[in-house]
Amino acid sequence: MAEENTKQESTRIPRHVAIIMDGNGRWAKEHGLPRLGGHRVGTENLRPVIEIMAEHGVEYLTLYAFSTENWSRPLSEVKGLFRILGQVIDRQSRAMHEKGVRICHLGILEGLDAKLQGKVKQALELTKNNKRITVCIAFNYGGRAEILDAVRRIVKEGVPSGSINEEAFRRYLYSPDMPDPDLIIRTGGEMRISNFLLWQSAYSEYFSVPTYWPDFGREDIEKALAAFSQRQRRFGGLGPEETRRKDAAGHPAKRAVSP
């Protein structure tokens, strides 16, 4: 265990990776398939990606599968994505369970088809004690909706304004115990956050890769992880080097002071 921690420290594996799985439509077009064909092929990539992340020691993987804005797509595509989610659960949750995957859901289940809700809840129940990796499917998820839902609940509960700080606010998010993503990867080459994990991504590192989601594999994952381990995360402060340089120049590093 200690050896594992040292390894994680020296290669700096992100504890939580989140992925915006983009490019299914373009992949389908390039392969002469309808858009839903791209989404279907995209689902076949879930298992290998989860496995590679788990092999590298990633503890949490969040996958953006359907945003609150995706409702504006043609009804046939929306219905198809819902059908695909149901099929993924039917076909893959037992195998995920056997691989030690804990499945979680991020977003709003209420209002979705009752059968689909039942399937999601069953998969969560089946895998709830697994420890190898937690895979959170963001489905019917929107970052702004999540923040607004939190505010509504805070107001409804009559929480005094003086007691709301970042930690208190976090308790009202959809998955309060999930650590913030260290690394957010977007496939398909765009450079947008698209309403994904707005609160939680305040200090995440970003990595955009041109590969479309269905082709995203080991090589890209390892590139993203390598890029992450080169990044110097400062969380708004100074990096260790700047701090040292300032010290050597005789300027003491700033101490925490009250505002």
Ligand code: FPP
């Ligand atoms: C974005 O590609 C992708 C989605 C809206 C859906 C992602 C879904 C999957 C990978 C499969 C389903 C997974 C689960 C867990 C149900 P796009 O359609 O925007 O592609 P484009 O930018 O090339 O048009």
